[in-house]
Amino acid sequence: MHTESRNGASIDRIYLHTNEGTEYEGGAVGLAHYLMNNGANGGGYHVVSGDKLIRIANDDEIVWGAGGDNTHSLHLMFEGFANQTPAQWADAFSKGELDRAAWQVAAWCLIHNVPVHDVAPGAPPTERGIATHSDDHHPASGGHTDPGAGFPLATFLQR
Numbered sequence: 467m468h469t470e471s472r473n474g475a476s477i478d479r480i481y482l483h484t485n486e487g488t489e490y491e492g493g494a495v496g497l498a499h500y501l502m503n504n505g506a507n508g509g510g511y512h513v514v515s516g517d518k519l520i521r522i523a524n525d526d527e528i529v530w531g532a533g534g535d536n537t538h539s540l541h542l543m544f545e546g547f548a549n550q551t552p553a554q555w556a557d558a559f560s561k562g563e564l565d566r567a568a569w570q571v572a573a574w575c576l577i578h579n580v581p582v583h584d585v586a587p588g589a590p591p592t593e594r595g596i597a598t599h600s601d602d603h604h605p606a607s608g609g610h611t612d613p614g615a616g617f618p619l620a621t622f623l624q625r
Contacts, residue, residue, distance in 0.1 A: 467501045467510035469527040477578040478538040478594040479585060480571055481531055482622075483511060484613040489545040489559045494518045497545070515567035516545035517559070525578070540574055542567055548614035555618050564618070568625035571596065582623055596623060 485497055494516030501510050501522055510529040514520045523529050531541030544563055546554075554560065575582050575596075585597035598613055 483543040511541040511543040515563045
């Protein structure tokens with residue numbers, strides 16, 4: 467996974483992602499291991515949320531998580547798929563990972579003074595808040611749709 471120093475750049479956005487993989491016990495550890503050993507050119511996240519929360523990169527490190535919007539961003543990945551329905555996000559596994567991730571995102575918002583609100587899709591890169599990978603319209607982002615239309619963003623932000 468590629469990381470580089472943030473060199474004091476502010477953290478303005480928190481991006482939410484899915485790994486486009488099956489949810490399973492032990493999956494967060496497996497994904498974290500894969501990302502940390504994927505070489506210097508691979509994309510990545512700061513934290514993986516699954517059956518556990520696993521820190522992969524420090525806040526003062528840049529990871530390649532969202533096209534051209536990484537210098538001022540933190541990235542959290544959920545196990546799961548962008549095509550999950552609201553009912554699938556409400557199952558026991560997803561509820562647990564959402565609860566753990568909400569705690570992490572709340573801590574980031576407090577530590578970095580990031581406002582708890584949804585960054586509008588296509589908003590200028592100077593807007594501060596919480597965004598989904600699908601909100602990043604930078605050409606280098608590649609048209610991602612995660613975490614998907616069924617993701618309970620409003621409920622997540624309330625947590």
